[in-house]
Amino acid sequence: MRQILWFRRDLRVEDSAILSNAKDEVLPIFIFDRNILDKLPKDDKRVTFIYQNVLKLKENLQNLGLNLLVFYGEPKEIFIKLKKYGFDEILTSIDFDSFSKKRDDEISKIIPLKRYIDSFILTPSDILKVDKTPYKVFTAFYNSLEYIHNSTKIEEFKSNLKLKKVDFDYSFIPTLENLGFIKQKLPEFLNQSPDELIEKFSNKIQNYQENRDYFYLDAGSNLSVHLRFGLISPRSLFNKIKSLDASKKEIDFYIKELFWREFYNYILYHFPNSEFENLNGIKVNWNENEDDFIKWCNGNTGVPIVDAAMKNLNKTGLMHNRLRMVVSSYLTKNLLIDWRKGEKYFALKLLDYEASSNIGSWQWAASTGVDAVPYFRVFNPYLQSKKFDKEAIFIKSILKELENISPKVIYTENGVQEDIFLNYPRQMVGISYSRNRAILEFKKANNDRKNYK
Template sequence: MKQILWFRRDLRVTNSALLSKAKDEVMPIFIFDTDILNSLDKEDKRVSFIYKSVLSLKKQLKALGLDLAIFYGKPIEIFSKLKPLGFDEILCSCDFDDYAKKRDEQVDKIITLRRYSDSYIIKPWNALKKDGTPYKVFTPFYKNLSFIWESDALEEFEVNKDLKLITYDYEQVASLESMGFDEVELPSFLNKTAHELIEEFSSKIEDYEEQRDIFYKSATSSLAVHLRFGLISSVEVFNKIKKLKGANIEFFIRELFWREFYNYILFHFPKSEFENFNGLEVSWNQNEEDFERWCEGKTGVPLIDAAMIHFNKTGTMHNRLRMIVSSFLTKNLLIDWKKGERYFASKLLDYDASSNIGSWQWAASTGADSVPYFRIFNPYTQSAKFDKEGLFIKSVIPELKDVDPKLFHKEGALANSLFVDYIKPIVSIELSRKRALEAFKGAKNEKA
């Protein structure tokens, strides 16, 4: 048996389905996929992070007596060149977004693919209702999985220690520069391992439920990027968090299962990647200038602007801020969620297709178990509630650092101040809310 172990979103040697299920002769590989890379900016932080992580994986595999062949190009071309070496199959993890499925179908025609669902806790094809149909609402989906989240620990894969490395030139590794990318400085949390982040989070988890919405505080786990690229598996995170014990453990575990739910929805409803999940036909605002001002953080709404400026600079955004800016785009500006989803996809460090699509559809009231269309976040009351002193806004927009924070929480107050030169709000919160309600009521009537 000769197998290719194709590492993709599972850049680890612990709890690895590939290293557990592999037999006999193996060739571990990673592909810097030009079909993906060619659409990215040369300073994309994710590429620097993945590159660093791939080199780390190579080192970890060497410690197991294996290695990692690193390729740059189109997967179908690379596997076409590897096929004459006589491989029986390719082992890899599952991916359910449209590009990944089409890519895998093409590769499977060259060398047989055997896929494992080890990027998530559950196998989405198993967690069904009694009538055999998939859940569309999170709470019953979660309750049905109580036998999992009530467990003290979940079984992890063990490495098969009898694997033999196939002879190949493993030393040839393309540089970032040769692939057309600059090496960029990463946020400090990405220089820490997932295990270090969990250790830090262990001292904060008791306050997690209360503190997680305060966006100027570092109260979350910061594990999303590591989970996205599989430097740690969701099963390992589950097991490590469960060992901490405490009242707020389940609250965090529940949040972990929202990630499972969105992957589950994408698997069962693949069209939701491109269409409104609930079939609503909304008359979206087509004003491109409105969208560009949102992207650039020039809406005239301090919290929205600060969130987007910070996002454009760092590729990160606090979860509550994600809800607020997506609500503002889809409800106050009445712009199609798909435009916001694509913009986030272009920059978000922890971009994961299923979670990003699911979250945007949730905010737009078009998705599975989404927020009711009449629930629209008011960015002014949100900033007053979760950042009364305006610490986040002041940290992002230097020209506002000496401004009375009360001006951040009142619509148009900055633009009307004699002491601050700030742009006028792009829309009226009250009028835009009414417009959104009318648009969504009309959409519901169309489908009635």
């Protein structure tokens, strides 16, 4: 048996389904996929992160007596060439977004493809309600999985240590420049290993539930990027968090967050159209004004919390969860712009971009998804600033022009605009007016759907 082990987003050797299921002679490979890379800007930070971690994966595989063959090209062409070497099958991990499914369908016509759930804990097809339909409400989904999230340990995969590497020339390693990218400076935590981040988080978890919404604090685990690229598996993360010296209440709270990630993957599997359509079927009369969208993208909306969050995203690829909720609500409700535009923009910018979590969260914010925020609950961005960053510490750290402005002014609607020495953009829309407009529009869309049914 000769197998290709295609590493894609599971850049690790611990708890690896493919290294565990592999037999005999293997060719581990990683492809810098032109179909993905050609669409990205040259300063994409994720490519620097992936590049560094592909080199680490090569080293880790070498330590196991294997190696990693690195390619730069189109998967289809690469597998057509590899087929000539008589491989029986390809082992890899599975993703449920349309791009991944289409790519895998094509490849499986060249060499049989075996795919494993290796980036998530749950197998979505296994979890159904008594009536055999999928869950749509998180709490019911989560409660049905008590036997998993209440356990202290989930079984992990053990690598097959008897594998032999296929004799090949493994020496090709393109530089980032060969791939057409410029090396980017990454936030410091991305140079740390998952274990180092868990160690740091062990000092924060005791206050996680209380502090996680305060977006000027660093109260989260910062593990979403490592999870995204599989430097740690969600199973190992689950086990490591469960063994921390912290109260059950805090540990359970964190595990529940991890299961939101599972839930959105589950939803994308069962409702693949949610990538493109309002999952609840409503038709919203979206605002198509491109200038409005661009102002949101660039952080020029005139609302300091939204502007600071967007400017920081553009610069660093990072955004706190509470701020993601604020800017997505502002875009879809106050500006009444289609969530799909925001989703695509986040996909381009977020270091931790994960199709299922991003699509699910955007549909949640837009009140178009499953278990979404009710359409009449529109976040007031000024109250969010006041509640979760009372001293405007985060906002001032990004919007330097507001450094000497009182926090009270910053979280008062039109406050900064009244300061004649500041040249701050005018608000695009009044908060109360736009809130009422959104509620009316969503009410109409929901009624139309009911009448149509």
